[in-house]
Amino acid sequence: MPKIEVNEELFFSLAGRRWKTREELEAVLTCAKAELDEDSDKSLPEQERTLKIELNDTNRPDLWGTAGCARQLRVYHGGKMPFYPFFSVPGEMKDAKKRVIVEDSVKAVRPWLAGFIARGKSVTDAGLRDMIQTQEKLAWNYGRKRRAISMGVYRTALVKWPVHYRAVDPDSVSFVPLQWELCDGHPSQRTSFTLREILQKHPKGREYGFIQEHEPLHPLLADSGDEVLSYPPIINSSHLGAVQVGDSDLFIELTGTDMAAVTHAASIAACDLADQGWTIEPVEVCYGYDTPFGRTLTTPFYFQQPVFCSLDRIRKFLGEPLDGKTCVAALERMGCRAEKQKSFEAGTTEMVPGIRAWPPEYRNDYLHAADVMEDVMLGRGLDTFLPERPRDFTIGRLSAVTLFSRKVKEILVGAGFQEMIYNYLGSRKDLVTRMRGTGEKIISIANPMTENYEYVRDSPLASLAASEAVSANAAYPHKIFEVGKVAYKDASRNYGTATRQYAGILHAGADANFNTIAALIQTLFYYISREYSVREADDPRFIPGRAAHIVRNDAVTGVFGEFHPELLENWDIKVPCTAAEIDLDLLIHG
Numbered sequence: 001m002p003k004i005e006v007n008e009e010l011f012f013s014l015a016g017r018r019w020k021t022r023e024e025l026e027a028v029l030t031c032a033k034a035e036l037d038e039d040s041d042k043s044l045p046e047q048e049r050t051l052k053i054e055l056n057d058t059n060r061p062d063l064w065g066t067a068g069c070a071r072q073l074r075v076y077h078g079g080k081m082p083f084y085p086f087f088s089v090p091g092e093m094k095d096a097k098k099r100v101i102v103e104d105s106v107k108a109v110r111p112w113l114a115g116f117i118a119r120g121k122s123v124t125d126a127g128l129r130d131m132i133q134t135q136e137k138l139a140w141n142y143g144r145k146r147r148a149i150s151m152g153v154y155r156t157a158l159v160k161w162p163v164h165y166r167a168v169d170p171d172s173v174s175f176v177p178l179q180w181e182l183c184d185g186h187p188s189q190r191t192s193f194t195l196r197e198i199l200q201k202h203p204k205g206r207e208y209g210f211i212q213e214h215e216p217l218h219p220l221l222a223d224s225g226d227e228v229l230s231y232p233p234i235i236n237s238s239h240l241g242a243v244q245v246g247d248s249d250l251f252i253e254l255t256g257t258d259m260a261a262v263t264h265a266a267s268i269a270a271c272d273l274a275d276q277g278w279t280i281e282p283v284e285v286c287y288g289y290d291t292p293f294g295r296t297l298t299t300p301f302y303f304q305q306p307v308f309c310s311l312d313r314i315r316k317f318l319g320e321p322l323d324g325k326t327c328v329a330a331l332e333r334m335g336c337r338a339e340k341q342k343s344f345e346a347g348t349t350e351m352v353p354g355i356r357a358w359p360p361e362y363r364n365d366y367l368h369a370a371d372v373m374e375d376v377m378l379g380r381g382l383d384t385f386l387p388e389r390p391r392d393f394t395i396g397r398l399s400a401v402t403l404f405s406r407k408v409k410e411i412l413v414g415a416g417f418q419e420m421i422y423n424y425l426g427s428r429k430d431l432v433t434r435m436r437g438t439g440e441k442i443i444s445i446a447n448p449m450t451e452n453y454e455y456v457r458d459s460p461l462a463s464l465a466a467s468e469a470v471s472a473n474a475a476y477p478h479k480i481f482e483v484g485k486v487a488y489k490d491a492s493r494n495y496g497t498a499t500r501q502y503a504g505i506l507h508a509g510a511d512a513n514f515n516t517i518a519a520l521i522q523t524l525f526y527y528i529s530r531e532y533s534v535r536e537a538d539d540p541r542f543i544p545g546r547a548a549h550i551v552r553n554d555a556v557t558g559v560f561g562e563f564h565p566e567l568l569e570n571w572d573i574k575v576p577c578t579a580a581e582i583d584l585d586l587l588i589h590g
Contacts, residue, residue: 001056002141004133006066007126008040008049014070014275016079025051031076031334031378032069033057047126059447061142061265062362065134067272071362075335076379082335084271084361086116086280086300093298096284098161100253104288105167109212110219110232112291113165114266114299115253117156117281118273123247127276131243134272138265139233144451147211149256149265150233152221154240156249160225165255167217170195175228177202177235178242191238195220195231204235219255229253251283259292261447263301264364270300271362302361308343309372310354317373320385327355330379331372335360345369347494367446368495401501404528404588405483408503411527415520417479417505422463424485425453431462434570436540441488443497458488460504461541461579465563468508469571476575477509483584505560505580508573514546517560517578521550530587532557541567541579550582558582 012018019025026036033056040049055063062068075081088094102113123131135151143149174194177183183193183201193201195218199209211233212218221229223240230236232255243250252269256262270280280300287295293303315321322330324340331338338357344350346369357375359366366372377385409419425445432439432455441458448454457463460482471478483503490498507517518534525532534548537559541547547561560580568577 001054002058002064002137003037003052003054004064004066004069004137006051006053006069007047007130008051009047010126010130011051011066011070014067014074016070016074017077028073028077029053030382032063032072033060033378034063034069058141058449059365060363061138061447062268062271064137064141065268065272066130067275068134068268068362071271071275072335076333081332081337082271082275082360084274084280084300086270086274086282087267087302087361088282088298088300089302090293093284093296094282096282096298098163098251098281099284099286100163100165102285102287103164103166105217106165106219107289109167109215109217110255110257111289112257112259112262113253113255113285114263114297114301115251115283115285116266116270116300117283118250118252118270118278119156119248119281120279121248121277123243123245123250125245128243128245134269138268141449142261142265142447143233143256144448144454145211146208146233147256147451148258148261149254151252151254151265151269152230152232152236152241153243154229154236154251154253155243155247156251158227158240159229159251160223160227163221163223163229163251163253165219165221168195168220169216170199170212170218173220173228175231176238177204177231178238179203179235180238195234198231198234202235208234221253221255250278253283260303260364263299263303267300267302268362271360300361304359304361304364304366306356306358307366307369307372308341308345308354308356309369309376310345310352312352312354313345313369314355314373314376317370318377318380318385319388322376322380324353324355326380327376330376331355331357333379334375335363336375365447400588401585405501405503405584407528408524408584409481409483411524412481412503412505415479415523417481417507420464420467420480420482422460422466422482422484423453424457424487426455426457426462427452428455430466431455431457431459434465434567435459435462436564436567436570441490443487443489456487458486459581460484460486460502461506461581464504464506464579465567465571465573465577468506468573468577471508472574477507477511479507481505501584503558503580503582503584505582506577507579508575508577510575512562512576512578514562514578517562517580518548521558521560521580524582528587537561540564550580552586555586557586 022039037054038052139146174192176191199205228237229240254266282298285297328338336357341356357372443456486502487499532552537547537549542561549556550558563577
């Protein structure tokens with residue numbers, strides 16, 4: 001979970017009050033789903049004390065900085081809801097004096113940009129440290145190690161507008177990078193490096209070079225005087241990008257591959273600086289290509305949609321008959337504008353009384369009515385819900401799917417297979433690309449911590465193939481299986497997704513062929529007392545003509561066959577493999 005270090009004096013001033021004891025501070029941090037990881041050293045002067053706070057949830061990146069976390073505490077404890085007049089909304093763009101021109105060449109490289117100007121205050125030492133921390137937290141956690149989001153801060157007074165964002169040959173442009181003295185070689189004799197040299201010699205280039213090094217063109221941000229601002233997402237220039245204590249006018253830009261995330265991260269940064277007393281001026285971003293919001297976008301930009309939640313849902317999940325007025329007050333304590341309405345919940349056709357909530361500019365975690373209900377709970381206060389004794393006495397027992405899954409496991413172990421256990425989240429590369437899939441049914445995570453856990457698996461076969469890919473030194477044959485959950489998009493379901501219990505089986509070795517996997521399926525179905533038939537399957541994971549669907553009661557319950565050679569090559573598997581996946585939920589009831 002994210003951890004942040006905050007200057008105690010700055011944090012308490014932004015929160016609007018000071019908590020004297022650790023216990024008091026820990027109690028109020030609950031509204032931010034946070035806890036005090038380490039108290040400050042009271043022997044130090046107040047302006048030098050540091051608090052360490054751990055956030056117990058990753059869906060609120062607005063809390064990953066001093067101003068954001070303090071804002072939540074301030075609003076929750078009676079402070080006024082902040083007002084940010086500098087935001088544009090769809091159909092109404094603010095006037096902007098500064099402009100960034102995004103050229104068409106960057107579309108295939110790193111296409112999205114957002115930015116704004118911050119004026120009217122001098123950078124302090126504590127403020128600079130917090131700015132750097134927020135920048136790194138957003139870029140590392142929310143931005144997937146700078147791949148999806150990176151952030152740069154520059155001295156506006158030195159920039160010649162408009163700024164140009166374009167793609168260039170990495171050997172054609174050179175500039176002096178920030179911290180150039182850390183580069184390899186003899187810096188006293190040379191201070192300018194090409195983009196390719198920065199990837200090879202600069203510490204940040206070696207750390208983040210994996211993002212750009214294989215691309216023929218690389219992104220570059222430069223002003224109208226052709227002075228380089230930065231080489232996103234690697235490093236700023238040592239001239240325009242060297243922000244220091246005392247600077248008063250700043251240009252903040254964010255670039256990335258996910259437009260919604262880049263725009264939202266810019267909103268967080270702008271709100272944080274506004275809370276600290278900076279005056280925010282919007283920047284006009286002019287694209288050379290179409291975007292979801294048009295070719296001209298003024299940022300910061302508010303694009304969130306309101307979410308409706310019925311009072312019945314709130315009462316059902318929280319266990320108390322809360323009225324609309326109470327719910328609205330609770331949501332306002334969480335920084336959300338809300339009002340009582342009658343409307344439809346997503347997936348329903350009946351108009352019911354409830355609450356419509358508009359998430360604040362710095363939040364994007366309202367994905368479902370349940371998120372509104374959660375904020376009602378937090379805004380009301382966890383300590384205000386009276387504990388109740390359970391009214392029903394029940395005896396726990398295993399579910400039908402667990403009992404059936406255990407039987408399947410016993411049969412497969414008896415057939416000589418070894419059970420495996422895997423994560424349910426993975427990367428698109430593993431779950432889709434290497435498996436020769438299209439990804440049309442796969443579920444993506446809205447705010448993943450890393451790209452390695454960005455998607456929910458829709459089949460267990462990718463996990464089994466990953467194990468086989470690293471098992472070439474073990475004696476053959478390799479026989480492994482897993483019984484576990486998968487999930488995929490299903491428009492017929494209330495939430496648009498289906499979660500199923502699957503069995504995945506893999507046999508690797510010289511003796512692995514269609515006949516061996518077919519015999520195993522026949523054995524398995526014999527011992528679970530289920531009839532089935534087969535028909536030819538057209539599945540890109542398997543060799544055409546050597547794959548079959550398992551059919552029961554006119555429904556496809558699984559597939560088996562020989563893995564396609566291209567799939568084996570994608571995983572660097574050197575021997576033939578047969579595999580099968582079976583939907584156990586469809587087989588439970590006889």
